[in-house]
Amino acid sequence: MVVYPDGQPVTKGTVEFETLNGKTPITASGEIAPDGTFQLGTFVVNDGAIAGTHRVAVIANYEIGTGIERPELLPPPVLNPRFSDFKTSGLEVTVKPSANNLLVEVEHAPPPQVEGDIDEARTGLELDGSVE
Numbered sequence: 001m002v003v004y005p006d007g008q009p010v011t012k013g014t015v016e017f018e019t020l021n022g023k024t025p026i027t028a029s030g031e032i033a034p035d036g037t038f039q040l041g042t043f044v045v046n047d048g049a050i051a052g053t054h055r056v057a058v059i060a061n062y063e064i065g066t067g068i069e070r071p072e073l074l075p076p077p078v079l080n081p082r083f084s085d086f087k088t089s090g091l092e093v094t095v096k097p098s099a100n101n102l103l104v105e106v107e108h109a110p111p112p113q114v115e116g117d118i119d120e121a122r123t124g125l126e127l128d129g130s131v132e
Contacts, residue, residue, distance in 0.1 A: 001035075010079070012032055028049055052094070053092060053093070057086045059079075
């Protein structure tokens with residue numbers, strides 16, 4: 001199950017596991033259901049993940065291929081972007097050879113930066129572009 005720190009489920013997106021044992025990483029992935037649960041597939045849909053330690057990535061910001069991915073149409077992210085990459089997510093799980101009920105905890109996206117924040121970050125610039 002994929003949840004936020006308050007226990008609320010992530011209601012859509014994809015979970016990806018990548019093996020850490022072995023020379024070549026093997027990836028398993030699955031869609032997140034509205035209740036936050038997921039089933040992984042490695043070679044075919046829902047066949048599970050290979051037993052062992054895995055890095056985890058969670059992608060839940062928008063669907064690819066719908067046209068919404070054009071920059072001017074992107075909705076604000078729901079997850080902290082660090083969770084969308086194995087290298088930055090900080091998430092690891094151990095998959096056992098038997099059935100697994102794994103809990104993956106992610107964080108909400110940070111609040112968007114507002115226009116005033118951008119203006120405050122500019123220092124020493126005049127309207128004509130010259131520096132004081």
